[in-house]
Amino acid sequence: MPTTIKTDYFTKDQELTAKFAKALGHPVRIAILELLNSQACCFHGDMAEELPIAKSTLSQHLNELKNVGLIQGDITPPSTKYCINRENFALAKRLIGNTLK
Amino acid sequence: MPTTIKTDYFTKDQELTAKFAKALGHPVRIAILELLNSQACCFHGDMAEELPIAKSTLSQHLNELKNVGLIQGDITPPSTKYCINRENFALAKRLIGNTLK
DNA sequence: TAAACTGTTCGCAAATATACGAATAGTTTG
DNA sequence: CAAACTATTCGTATATTTGCGAACAGTTTA
Numbered sequence: 001m002p003t004t005i006k007t008d009y010f011t012k013d014q015e016l017t018a019k020f021a022k023a024l025g026h027p028v029r030i031a032i033l034e035l036l037n038s039q040a041c042c043f044h045g046d047m048a049e050e051l052p053i054a055k056s057t058l059s060q061h062l063n064e065l066k067n068v069g070l071i072q073g074d075i076t077p078p079s080t081k082y083c084i085n086r087e088n089f090a091l092a093k094r095l096i097g098n099t100l101k
Numbered sequence: 102m103p104t105t106i107k108t109d110y111f112t113k114d115q116e117l118t119a120k121f122a123k124a125l126g127h128p129v130r131i132a133i134l135e136l137l138n139s140q141a142c143c144f145h146g147d148m149a150e151e152l153p154i155a156k157s158t159l160s161q162h163l164n165e166l167k168n169v170g171l172i173q174g175d176i177t178p179p180s181t182k183y184c185i186n187r188e189n190f191a192l193a194k195r196l197i198g199n200t201l202k
Numbered sequence: 203t204a205a206a207c208t209g210t211t212c213g214c215a216a217a218t219a220t221a222c223g224a225a226t227a228g229t230t231t232g
Numbered sequence: 233c234a235a236a237c238t239a240t241t242c243g244t245a246t247a248t249t250t251g252c253g254a255a256c257a258g259t260t261t262a
Binding site for chain 2: 219220221222223224227228229230
Binding site: 144145146149156157159160161164176178179180181 | 236237238239240241242
């Protein structure tokens with residue numbers, strides 16, 4: 001068997017593609033994005049009413065989407081407004097679409 | 102607070118979109134798909150040489166991709182040939198792309 | 203300042219995902 | 233038939249994800 005160097009195998013793009021895809025890998029998060037997409041922006045509370053999960057769980061999902069940059073949160077207590085990050089939306093679409101080409 | 106029915110909240114499309122995305126949510130599986138995409142088909146052994154994981158782990162990843170229908174395996178011992186399932190590739194691209202529109 | 207309102211964070215439990223090597227299962231070769 | 237070859241399955245360990253309710257943190261209102 002030939003020796004194969006396997007250090008740092010993955011490219012940044014591959015890592016990023018997987019990261020975006022992973023963030024999309026849950027129905028709740030798909031639903032969140034569709035909600036945000038259908039309206040300009042959305043408050044946490046509005047989504048909590050629609051989605052079949054506890055508020056704390058919703059916060060976690062929103063946080064995951066925020067961490068990969070697919071959405072952004074405008075925190076002005078007592079309420080928080082969430083919007084889609086169009087730039088990263090497009091990037092994610094391009095990366096994933098490229099993998100599925 | 103108005104009563105909201107939350108049973109069976111997610112649509113089939115939302116579930117399927119999440120499923121596809123989840124399958125894409127790991128760099129190894131992204132790399133696998135890119136390998137398969139760059140060549141017509143690929144043997145397990147060819148990929149095992151390229152990827153920084155054990156063969157058994159590779160089998161698991163291939164199995165996940167197969168389970169969601171993104172690839173298909175042609176098992177003719179002692180070797181197994183894997184190909185991309187173009188139909189579901191396109192479906193996944195359409196569903197995820199639609200979410201990110 | 204107390205109470206109300208909206209979200210987040212914490213602490214925990216259960217379920218999934220990831221990874222490896224050993225053992226196993228089909229073929230083909232000697 | 234034994235050995236070699238390729239790949240999967242098994243058993244196991246660890247890490248991550250998902251989910252909830254309780255507790256907490258900023259504002260605004262009474």
